[in-house]
Amino acid sequence: MSLESIVALTKRRGFIFPGSEIYGGFAGTYDFGPLGVALRKNIVDLWTRSMQEHDNMAQLDSSIVTSGKVWEASGHVSGFSDPLVLCKACHTKHRADHVLEAIGVTADEKMSEKELNELFDEHRKNLTCPNCGKKDFGAVTAKNLLATTSLGMFEEGDTQSYLRGETAQGIYINFKNVLDTGFYSVPFGIAQVGKAFRNEISPRQFLFRKREFEQMEMQYFTPESEARADFAAWKEERMNYYLSLGINPDKLRFKQHENLVFYAKDACDIEYEYPFGWGELEGIHYRGNYDLTQHQQFSGVDLSVYNEETKERFLPHVVETSVGLDRTMLMILSDAYHEDEMGGDKRVVLKFNPKLAPIKAMVSPLLKNKPELVEKAREVRAALKKVHPVIAWDDNGNIGKRYRRQDEIGTPFCITIDFDTLGENPELLNTVTLRDRDTGTQERLTIAEVEEKIRQAVS
Ligand code: GAP
Secondary structure (H helix, E strand, O other): OOHHHHHHHHHHOOOEEEOOHHHOOOOOOEEEOHHHHHHHHHHHHHHHHHHHOOOOEEEEOOOOEEOHHHHHHHOHHHHOEEEEEEEOOOOOEEEHHHHHHOOOOOOOOOOOHHHHHHHHHHHHHHOOOOOOOOOOEOOOEEEEOOEEEOOOOOOOOOOOEEEOOOOHHHHHHOHHHHHHOOOOOOOEEEEEEEEEEOOOOOOEOOOOEOOEEEEEEEEEEEOHHHHHHHHHHHHHHHHHHHHHOOOOHHHEEEEEOOOOOOOOOEEEEEEEEEOOEEEEEEEEEEOOOHHHHHHHHHHOOOOOEEEOOOOEEEOOEEEEEEEEHHHHHHHHHHHHEEEEEEOOEEEEEEOOOOOOOOOOEEEEEOOOOOHHHHHHHHHHHHHHHHHOOOEEEOOOOOHHHHHHHHHHHOOOEEEEEOOOOOOOOHHHOOEEEEEEOOOOOEEEEEHHHHHHHHHHHHO
């Protein structure tokens, strides 16, 4: 399966559209159509529910635009950059580490601009532009990824403000506010879902690297003595979470970070094997108490917590779990995408977990020109909509075509109302056929049994 086939299907069926398409596009952005919105909402709901399973988990929705001082304190203004290199032949911009990677050379994330230039120069004669194929690169420069904004009444001398580069900083700056509500005590977590923005040098691989994207982040504030055990527990929990969604275990793995940034105590990624190869899905980081220390120092506000037992104040340590909604969506689409043969026909099918499927079931009268069938089918649909609101209707074309359309968008169940439902065969009165997306098998069930089956599959 290729990335191109997923891109084509998701556009054709209304999951994902290229950003600003009618104006020729706008790199690093995508718009989400009706089915895309539904899939994203289901992903967010499941992630939120997995966080809510912890008794001590708060939720937050902090601003996208914050005081610029937040990003000075966090270190993003001075140190949140990627190495940029310009092709002098075709004037396209590239990430120097990606250009090096193409010939099998790995640049350490912590390398300074000078060290990267030395490494680049060492291999320069072998490095070709991914766009024009020429060997004519300029020098490597560190390009800050924060996107500036002019929101606010700016006056000369005001601190520059930014669109947030991650949602995590909004959590750190509200740590004390949440604690002061009196409903939480250390150890506890704050979970947040929201947009983040980065001036990525080369947005690529569809939803994998965008300039405007969405994150689902959780910061767990814990005493230093418990932090390593918490880090190990969160690692296990997050991997089990993906397995519980039915993601292919052979396509998931941990990747330990070898070269930690100076404040980090431990870090690993959960990687997925996307159609273009292994790549980061989620980061799990033990960050010490660096973030609270920085914000305490820059803001002058005491962010420490009182320990009743030791009678001392302390700054909690933080274990972070951070995953992109867009990368999760790409993983789920890649994992679900299958091409197979059913009844002698080739088909494309998205084998979504029913909990994630944008549409839970489709109801169909066998023939659309028989009012009694249509009326009964509408009645069945109305009953199923009480179990879950997203139950589709399709009476177009023959039944096989209707099934294929639903297979392509991952609808787990198709329900057909025929003359037996109406009592042509009295033994089958008020029964319907329920067709399973993955196997194509059909079973005859009562309407109550179908309701129960859908209820169990989606909840
Ligand atoms: N707060 C920690 C943090 O932001 P990160 O590794 O830079 O760490 C976390 O980002 C996650 O956000 C990544 O694992 C990925 O899923 C997602 N992500 C990061 N940059 C992205 C981008 N440009 N486009 C889409 N998703 C991105």
